[in-house]
Amino acid sequence: xxxVEKLTIGCVAPPGGSLANKTxxxxxxxxVFKHAACIGCRxxxxxxxxxxxxxxxxxKHLCEKLKREVANFDFDPDYCKGCxxxxxxxxxxxxxxxxxxx
Amino acid sequence: xxxxxxxxxxxxxxxxxxxxxxxxxxxxxxxxxxHISEELSQIVADGELDAEFVKVESEFGAASVxxxxxxxxxxxxxxxxxxxxxxxxxxxxxxxxxxxxVVLGCANRSVxxxxxxxxxxxxxxxxxxxxxxxxxxxxxxxxxxxHVIAFKVAEDRRVLLPVMVNLDGxxxxxxxxxxxxxxxxxxxxxxGKYEALVKLDPANPASFGCFTxxxxxxxxxxxxxxxxxxxxxxxxxxxxxxxxxxGRASGGILEEYKSRDAETILVCxxxxxxxxxxxxxxxREKGQKVGLVRLKVYRPFPRAQVVxxxxxxxxxxxxxxxxxxxxxxxxTPDLKDGLYDAGLRIPVSGFCVQLGGRELxxxxxxxxxxxxxxxxxxxxxxxxxxxxxxxxxxxSAK
Numbered sequence: 001x002x003x004v005e006k007l008t009i010g011c012v013a014p015p016g017g018s019l020a021n022k023t024x025x026x027x028x029x030x031x032v033f034k035h036a037a038c039i040g041c042r043x044x045x046x047x048x049x050x051x052x053x054x055x056x057x058x059x060k061h062l063c064e065k066l067k068r069e070v071a072n073f074d075f076d077p078d079y080c081k082g083c084x085x086x087x088x089x090x091x092x093x094x095x096x097x098x099x100x101x102x
Numbered sequence: 103x104x105x106x107x108x109x110x111x112x113x114x115x116x117x118x119x120x121x122x123x124x125x126x127x128x129x130x131x132x133x134x135x136x137h138i139s140e141e142l143s144q145i146v147a148d149g150e151l152d153a154e155f156v157k158v159e160s161e162f163g164a165a166s167v168x169x170x171x172x173x174x175x176x177x178x179x180x181x182x183x184x185x186x187x188x189x190x191x192x193x194x195x196x197x198x199x200x201x202x203x204v205v206l207g208c209a210n211r212s213v214x215x216x217x218x219x220x221x222x223x224x225x226x227x228x229x230x231x232x233x234x235x236x237x238x239x240x241x242x243x244x245x246x247x248x249h250v251i252a253f254k255v256a257e258d259r260r261v262l263l264p265v266m267v268n269l270d271g272x273x274x275x276x277x278x279x280x281x282x283x284x285x286x287x288x289x290x291x292x293x294g295k296y297e298a299l300v301k302l303d304p305a306n307p308a309s310f311g312c313f314t315x316x317x318x319x320x321x322x323x324x325x326x327x328x329x330x331x332x333x334x335x336x337x338x339x340x341x342x343x344x345x346x347x348x349g350r351a352s353g354g355i356l357e358e359y360k361s362r363d364a365e366t367i368l369v370c371x372x373x374x375x376x377x378x379x380x381x382x383x384x385x386r387e388k389g390q391k392v393g394l395v396r397l398k399v400y401r402p403f404p405r406a407q408v409v410x411x412x413x414x415x416x417x418x419x420x421x422x423x424x425x426x427x428x429x430x431x432x433x434t435p436d437l438k439d440g441l442y443d444a445g446l447r448i449p450v451s452g453f454c455v456q457l458g459g460r461e462l463x464x465x466x467x468x469x470x471x472x473x474x475x476x477x478x479x480x481x482x483x484x485x486x487x488x489x490x491x492x493x494x495x496x497x498s499a500k
């Protein structure tokens with residue numbers, strides 16, 4: 001609804017409302033992508049229910065296991081609700097969940 | 103006066119709905135509503151109504167189909183009873199919030215448990231707060247006319263809310279009465295074609311009833327309240343226009359039957375008014391100043407009209423066909439609320455009389471009138487409760 005300033009009859013809204021609705025404010029835990037053991041399997045990106053985990057080809061780390069460079073994964077703090085599914089599913093335990101403290 | 107036919111109530115309603123030309127009908131069979139949807143299905147199958155009749159797996163499905171159809175810009179109708187209405191409840195709240203003018207016929211029936219297929223109003227009363235407008239019919243003719251009025255009110259841009267027409271299960275749905283079906287040409291002219299304010303359209307996508315943060319949700323809810331209150335004026339206006347167009351008075355907010363100078367006034371909704379009117383006539387002949395006020399609209403609650411109709415009374419008795427377990431009546435507290443704010447402290451008694459098909463005969467009406475006229479006041483009483491068939495209410499451990 002926040003895509004439009006005024007409410008409409010029936011609270012009808014055009015597409016794009018979810019983009020304007022920054023669900024990151026709901027977060028009590030935040031993921032920390034350690035960029036150490038990550039093998040680039042994309043499990044974190046695929047399981048994210050908000051679709052806010054992404055791979056950044058411009059930033060890379062040397063994978064300890066594969067002994068080669070892998071593009072970094074990270075999350076969009078505007079939308080990440082801190083559910084921890086990425087950390088739970090990471091096969092190489094390269095994502096930690098920490099308390100969100102401001 | 104047009105042509106009257108001897109019709110079963112549910113059949114008369116089905117043929118009236120067909121003449122309102124809904125484009126989508128979806129319903130699931132449940133006693134005592136079944137004849138309405140069965141007949142509508144037949145009318146569509148016979149090619150007499152150009153509508154899509156959607157067969158569904160449940161009342162949740164039926165309500166969801168008509169919600170979607172209405173959002174897509176179609177005039178949509180469904181009918182149900184009792185448990186079916188319970189299953190629709192979640193969708194009805196959405197329908198009201200999305201401001202979709204669906205019309206729903208409810209053949210009022212008791213809600214389980216104990217299981218009963220017979221009439222009371224607890225099904226409709228249990229969804230009274232969802233934003234659906236509730237009309238209650240006295241007889242077949244009124245049930246038919248209220249359906250035409252319901253479509254007109256629901257689709258009015260000042261309202262845009264679902265409207266429910268309540269008719270007493272069996273008492274009205276299964277009884278044959280002389281009924282005048284609304285003329286097709288008059289109905290077409292009266293209703294016109296439904297033009298949705300916004301509709302689902304792949305070329306112009308939109309979401310209905312969107313997510314709202316706490317800073318906006320309350321205003322979204324208030325708009326339902328506001329439209330609901332505004333509908334009272336629209337119901338009055340549409341009923342006046344109905345009388346002009348069809349040549350018979352129907353609808354409106356409430357009926358005042360010999361109540362203007364009455365000292366004791368009974369208040370009810372639905373078909374029980376027939377019995378009460380007979381007793382009122384009988385007592386009037388004996389010189390007793392008694393009268394009846396029958397609510398035709400229960401939600402929104404017509405506070406001002408109710409207070410105006412009751413302000414001269416010395417004693418008021420409400421005949422309830424439902425109740426709120428652990429609290430009391432349904433109409434009774436609404437009515438007291440209106441009277442209290444108007445500074446009127448007329449004693450009001452609530453009688454729960456007719457749950458699960460229990461009938462109220464003239465002697466029961468006489469007893470209630472006699473008791474309250476004699477100064478007795480009860481907060482809420484289960485009238486003529488058969489204590490002799492009750493078990494030990496607190497069974498002892500053995």
